[in-house]
Amino acid sequence: MKRLMIGNEAVARGLYEGGVRVVSSYPGTPSTEITEFLSEYRDIYTEWAPNEKVATEVAFGASLSGVRSATCMKHVGLNVAADPLFTLSYTGVNGGMVICVADDPAMHSSQNEQDSRHYAKAAKVPMLEPSDSAECLAFAKEAFNLSESFDTPVLFRLCTRIAHSQSVVETGERVAPDPIPYERKGEKFIMMPGNAKKRHPFVEERLKKLTAYAESTPLNRIEEGGKHVGIITSGTCYQYVREALGNEVSVLKLGMVWPLPVDLIRRFAESVERVVVIEELDGFIEEHCRNIGVDVDGKSIFSPVGEYSQSVVAAAFGIEPKPHVVIEDPIPARPPMMCAGCPHRGLFYTLKKNGVTTLGDIGCYTLGAQPPLAAIDSTLCMGASVSGLHGFKRGLGETGRKLKTACVIGDSTFVHSGMTGLADIAYNGSASLVVVLDNSITGMTGHQENPTTGYNIHGDPAGKIDLEALCRAMGIRRIRVVDPYDLAATDAAVKEELDADEPSVIISRRPCVLLKRVKTNPPLSVDPELCRSCKKCLSLGCPAISFRDGHAVVNDTLCTGCGVCSGLCPFHAIGGKEAAQ
Amino acid sequence: MKTVNVMIVGVGGQGSLLASKLLGKVLVDAGYDVKVSEVHGMSQRGGSVVTYVRFGDKVASPIIDLGESDFILSFEKLEAARYAEYLSPNGRIIVNTQEIDPMPVIVGKAVYPSHVLNELESKDVALDAVDALSLAEQAGTAKAVNVVLLGRLARLLPAIPRESWLDAIRSSVKPKFVDVNLRAFDLGYSLD
Numbered sequence: 167m168k169r170l171m172i173g174n175e176a177v178a179r180g181l182y183e184g185g186v187r188v189v190s191s192y193p194g195t196p197s198t199e200i201t202e203f204l205s206e207y208r209d210i211y212t213e214w215a216p217n218e219k220v221a222t223e224v225a226f227g228a229s230l231s232g233v234r235s236a237t238c239m240k241h242v243g244l245n246v247a248a249d250p251l252f253t254l255s256y257t258g259v260n261g262g263m264v265i266c267v268a269d270d271p272a273m274h275s276s277q278n279e280q281d282s283r284h285y286a287k288a289a290k291v292p293m294l295e296p297s298d299s300a301e302c303l304a305f306a307k308e309a310f311n312l313s314e315s316f317d318t319p320v321l322f323r324l325c326t327r328i329a330h331s332q333s334v335v336e337t338g339e340r341v342a343p344d345p346i347p348y349e350r351k352g353e354k355f356i357m358m359p360g361n362a363k364k365r366h367p368f369v370e371e372r373l374k375k376l377t378a379y380a381e382s383t384p385l386n387r388i389e390e391g392g393k394h395v396g397i398i399t400s401g402t403c404y405q406y407v408r409e410a411l412g413n414e415v416s417v418l419k420l421g422m423v424w425p426l427p428v429d430l431i432r433r434f435a436e437s438v439e440r441v442v443v444i445e446e447l448d449g450f451i452e453e454h455c456r457n458i459g460v461d462v463d464g465k466s467i468f469s470p471v472g473e474y475s476q477s478v479v480a481a482a483f484g485i486e487p488k489p490h491v492v493i494e495d496p497i498p499a500r501p502p503m504m505c506a507g508c509p510h511r512g513l514f515y516t517l518k519k520n521g522v523t524t525l526g527d528i529g530c531y532t533l534g535a536q537p538p539l540a541a542i543d544s545t546l547c548m549g550a551s552v553s554g555l556h557g558f559k560r561g562l563g564e565t566g567r568k569l570k571t572a573c574v575i576g577d578s579t580f581v582h583s584g585m586t587g588l589a590d591i592a593y594n595g596s597a598s599l600v601v602v603l604d605n606s607i608t609g610m611t612g613h614q615e616n617p618t619t620g621y622n623i624h625g626d627p628a629g630k631i632d633l634e635a636l637c638r639a640m641g642i643r644r645i646r647v648v649d650p651y652d653l654a655a656t657d658a659a660v661k662e663e664l665d666a667d668e669p670s671v672i673i674s675r676r677p678c679v680l681l682k683r684v685k686t687n688p689p690l691s692v693d694p695e696l697c698r699s700c701k702k703c704l705s706l707g708c709p710a711i712s713f714r715d716g717h718a719v720v721n722d723t724l725c726t727g728c729g730v731c732s733g734l735c736p737f738h739a740i741g742g743k744e745a746a747q
Numbered sequence: 748m749k750t751v752n753v754m755i756v757g758v759g760g761q762g763s764l765l766a767s768k769l770l771g772k773v774l775v776d777a778g779y780d781v782k783v784s785e786v787h788g789m790s791q792r793g794g795s796v797v798t799y800v801r802f803g804d805k806v807a808s809p810i811i812d813l814g815e816s817d818f819i820l821s822f823e824k825l826e827a828a829r830y831a832e833y834l835s836p837n838g839r840i841i842v843n844t845q846e847i848d849p850m851p852v853i854v855g856k857a858v859y860p861s862h863v864l865n866e867l868e869s870k871d872v873a874l875d876a877v878d879a880l881s882l883a884e885q886a887g888t889a890k891a892v893n894v895v896l897l898g899r900l901a902r903l904l905p906a907i908p909r910e911s912w913l914d915a916i917r918s919s920v921k922p923k924f925v926d927v928n929l930r931a932f933d934l935g936y937s938l939d
Contacts, residue, residue, distance in 0.1 A: 170771045170781060196786075274786045298782075298809075331784040331809035332771060402809070409808035477812040488814030490832050491870050497829045498857035500849035502759065502794030533792060538854045610792075704854055709793050712848045713855065723889055 170332040173324055176299035177238075177266060178203035179335070180306025185342035186210060186236050186264075188228035190221040192582065193611035194240030195275040196329040197268035201238050202614075205623045214614055214623050217548070217582040218243035222250045222265065229263040229319075230355065232346035234310050238266040241282045242547065246583070248285065251319070255289045256365040257355050258317035258372075260346050262310035268324040271446045272473040275610070277528065277545065279472070281447035286321050286424035290369050292376050293321040293424040294385065297404040299333040305385070305421060307338075316372055316379075323423065325446065327402040327473065377425045385421030388434055392416065395483070396438030398431065398451055398462070402474075403444045409476035411483065426454045435460045442467065442482075446474055504533045506710035507686060507726030509676030510603055512650035513574070514541040515706055515730070516657050517601075520664065522570045525558060527551040527584070529576040530609040530678075538707045542574070551575045552587030552600055559596045570664050572599040578608035578616040581631060585640075591669045592641040599663050599670050602633060606677040613681065637671045644670035651676060653733045679726050687727025692718045696739035703731040703740060750803035752811045753900070756830045757822025758847050759796045762893035765920070766820070767798045769897060772915045773907050774802045784809035795826060795849075818903065820896050822879075823847050828863040831872060840872060841899050843879040843892055875899060875938075882934040891931035898935020909936065 171179065177200045181189070189212040191201040205212040215221035218239040228235035239247060244267045251265065267285075270276040286293035294309055296302045302324070309320040353361050380386060391413040399407050400420040407417060418434045420426070435441045435455075443452040443464035452464030467482050468474065477487060504511055514534040517524050518541040526532055526542035527550065535542040546554065551573035562569060575584045580602050591598045608614040615621040620630035637645050644666055648659045656674070663670040677684050689710075697717040704713060710724035711731060720731075720740065732740040753770065755763045767783050774781045785798040799811040813832050819840045821827035827842040834840060842864065851857035860866075867874055877899055883891040894916070901912050916928050 168775065170775055170783060326786065327784060327809055330786060331782060333782045333806075333809065334775060334780060405807045405809065475810050475812050476808045488812070489836055490814030491834060491836075491867075491872055493828055493831055493866070495828075495860055495863070495866060496857075497825065497860070497863075498849050498851045500758065500793075500795040500825070500829075502792035503850050505792060530792065536850065537856075538850075701855070707850060707854065709848075709850070709853065712853045 168334050168336050171299045171335045172199060172330055172332050173296070173299050173302045173328040174199035174330070175203045176302035176335050177306045177322070177324070179337055180303035181236050181264060182207050182210065183303070183338050183340045184262075184307035184310040185234045185340065186310070187233040187261075187342065187345070188225065188235040189213070189237065190215045190224035191238040192216070192218045192221050192243060193608055193614040194218075194243045194268070195611055196270055196326040197238045197240045197243070197266060197324070198611045198614065199329075200266055201623075204236075212623055214616060216617055218247040219249060222247040222254075225263055225265070226250060226254055229259045229261045230348070231261070232348050233261040234263070234343070235261060236264040236266065239268070240276065241267055241269045241280050242276065242278065243267070244282050244285055246548070251285065251291075252289050253357050254319045255291050255369055256357055256362055258368075259313055259319060260348065262313035263319045264306065264309045264313060264322050265319055266322040266324065268326070268329045269447070270326050272326070274326055277547065279447060281450060282321070282323055283423055283450045284448070290373050291318050291321055291424075292316065292422060293323050294421060295323045295401045295423045296328060296421065297401050297419070298328070299331070299335045301421065302328065303335055303337070308385070316376055318372060318376075321424075323401070325402055373425055377428065380422050380425055380427040381430050383422060386427060386430060387419050387421075389417040389419060393437065394439050396434055396441045397444055398434070398441060398455070399444040400451070401446070403446055403479075406474055406476045406479045407444055410479040410485065420451065423451070426451060428458050431455060431458065431460055435462070444468060444474070444479060501536060502533060503536055503707060503709055504530065505679060506708055506724040507679035507728040509605055509650045509674070509679065510534060511539070511706055511708065512653055512656055512730045513601065513603060513674045514539045515734075516653065516660050517541045517572065517574075519657070520570060520660055522572050522660070522664065524571070525551040525554045525573040527573070527575040527579050529579055529603075531574055531576055531603050534574070536707065538705050548579050549575070549583030549587055552580075552584045553590055555598045555600070556587065556591045556594070556596045559598055572601055572660075572664070574601045574603055576609065577602060577604040577606065577618045577633070578614075580633070581617050585636070588637065588642070588671070589640055595669065597667050597669060599666070599672065601672045601674055604633060604673050604675040607681060609678050609680075613678070633673055642669050642671050644668060645673070646671070647673045647675055649676055650674045651728055651730055653730060679728070687729070689722035689725035690720050690727055690729070690732055690740050691722070692720055693739050696737050698737050698739070700736065702734055702736065706731055706734065748803050750801050750806050752816045752835070753800040753818045753820065754811055754816045754830060754833055755798040755800065755820045755822075756826045757796055758826065759793050761822045762890060763796055763798050763822065766893040766897050767800055769894075769912070769915045769919055770800050770900075772919060773911045774800070776911060776915070777907055780804060780806045782806045782809040795829060797830060818900060820900055822892060822896065824863060825849070825860065828860070828867060831867055834872060838873065839875065839903065840867065841875045841877060841896055843896060844876050845880045845892070877935070877938060879935070883931055886931035886934055887927040891928055894928045894931040895935040898932040899938055901932070901936055902938070
């Protein structure tokens with residue numbers, strides 16, 4: 167049956183049809199839906215792991231046991247999984263193994279726009295890159311055959327425009343080969359020096375064989391067109407080339423972006439007058455072409471920054487831009503913001519009020535950096551708030567003791583890689599204040615369960631980490647739990663813990679207001695008779711409160727009745743209905 | 748046929764996902780090649796959101812560029828102006844007249860440009876201003892703004908029979924919300 171699928175759903179379908187049996191992932195935009203769609207196939211095992219390194223190792227273990235396995239992550243997740251990846255290249259696989267990685271050019275929801283193709287080259291493993299949903303399905307299925315034929319994990323690269331664009335897909339049947347019986351093969355799987363030394367030549371030999379495969383695989387194809395210009399491209403850029411230039415150009419469309427073919431590229435280059443490489447982010451294919459002595463244009467014309475489009479490609483070939491209306495008046499920006507009723511708001515308000523320098527982390531709560539709260543000083547990577555704070559305090563030393571400092575990290579991020587930072591704080595004893603924003607879910611990526619929520623990927627009851635006990639076991643003696651809707655209690659806890667001479671943890675606990683199981687209160691309203699227009703409520707940055715006709719107004723379709731604003735109003739003008747308890 | 752481009756723009760949380768799902772479904776059922784592109788993640792948190800829908804005999808790029816969109820379906824007034832530069836010179840904007848303050852307006856750093864539709868009209872932009880919120884409430888829920896506007900768009904895509912839309916609604920929304928959405932669709936569809 168023909169239907170529309172986002173690339174991620176098509177990848178899931180391809181992995182499923184290709185016989186995947188075990189999937190372990192950590193959510194990360196734009197990769198999350200692959201694993202969510204896989205979890206709907208209840209005849210295979212899927213799970214959320216605490217982080218991408220664990221997930222990749224789970225997939226390795228499943229492969230070792232003899233079944234086909236997969237793990238899916240965003241580009242920065244592959245940094246976390248890089249440790250198993252590089253040695254997995256040496257061990258190879260037993261059952262086929264696919265590692266899906268989704269890059270985010272233009273950083274729609276990321277902290278950098280790194281190009282994950284470099285990992286394929288550095289780890290010497292093959293990487294496939296589809297250019298629409300139909301290819302997502304077909305390539306994912308093929309990836310398992312490639313993995314088992316060449317004894318290698320296979321990287322599967324997506325970008326946001328492929329992962330989150332829908333196009334027409336025709337599904338097929340699942341073909342799941344029988345598990346390969348497990349046999350102990352120490353020389354292949356015990357990577358101590360004596361064995362690893364023998365595996366490295368295998369890796370180099372495999373790369374040569376994969377290069378030979380790249381010359382002839384149908385994954386790479388030449389589409390004949392005009393001979394003045396030949397374009398080498400892959401992924402979403404292929405679609406922009408087709409849209410902008412049609413049959414005016416010949417195209418070498420690469421579905422396998424590592425290793426890259428040599429003879430195929432030379433042959434293609436000889437068939438056209440000029441070769442241009444069109445690839446988002448780094449000049450990866452371009453560099454390869456130069457290395458094999460093929461003269462091409464690439465990053466001298468196209469930017470290494472951000473996403474491309476058909477007009478970016480068209481402009482590079484002198485095609486006039488389309489006429490359009492121009493709006494002169496400035497349009498106010500509409501940045502993303504914390505939702506009405508978000509439990510993080512009360513905590514950030516309190517940190518700001520107390521003048522705290524706050525190291526932040528990765529999640530919805532990064533939005534605490536936005537005005538008017540503007541309560542975050544740094545965001546680096548998963549877990550860096552905790553370890554960063556320890557270093558920050560050590561760097562400040564005695565002279566910086568007067569500076570109030572803390573870090574904020576979500577429950578899922580804390581388990582992902584905040585725990586190890588807390589171990590450092592506990593072990594090396596800095597008087598750091600770690601605030602765990604426990605909203606009982608992985609929020610930003612769209613509500614995934616995690617080891618602190620008590621539910622698994624299917625929403626069934628599962629193991630649940632007790633955060634207080636965990637911190638205690640690490641040696642933290644000062645552990646407080648507060649409800650961030652209660653501004654007075656939150657303020658008291660923050661003040662006391664800022665004064666502490668030893669490590670301390672505040673768990674700011676209140677489930678995400680968007681969770682289905684969370685019951686919200688009736689919307690509040692402003693009594694215009696009582697409102698003195700002080701605008702204190704506006705300092706919360708709540709999207710449900712605005713200022714119209716001289717006083718504050720609550721939007722009753724957005725308001726969840728959390729009561730934080732009514733607790734803040736000096737004139738008791740907000741309320742009328744019962745606030746949250 | 749030439750590829751037709753539709754942009755759905757609005758504020759995160761307004762239901763553009765359902766609108767693009769319904770639109771994509773009727774277009775595929777009608778036998779077109781279709782591509783739909785949207786961005787998930789951080790931008791959804793009350794930010795400005797945009798979905799591209801393209802259909803025709805063969806569609807390559809999943810995105811729409813400046814000056815290319817045949818229709819812009821805007822769920823909010825200010826967002827119509829933000830994306831107006833994407834409209835093709837022969838295109839048409841269908842805009843919900845509802846105003847939702849963005850954060851810079853809420854905190855007093857900017858003023859909501861309430862006159863913005865007049866500016867578009869003064870530049871000869873073809874505009875259908877629809878009070879979709881009132882119509883959605885009339886249908887039974889303020890949340891059906893998306894389907895009201897889709898109903899209005901459906902009238903401008905005569906190649907798709909009305910019944911296909913109704914089928915798509917019946918098969919895509921939860922049973923208890925079918926009737927309210929069918930009413931919302933018809934209120935949009937019946938607009939002059």
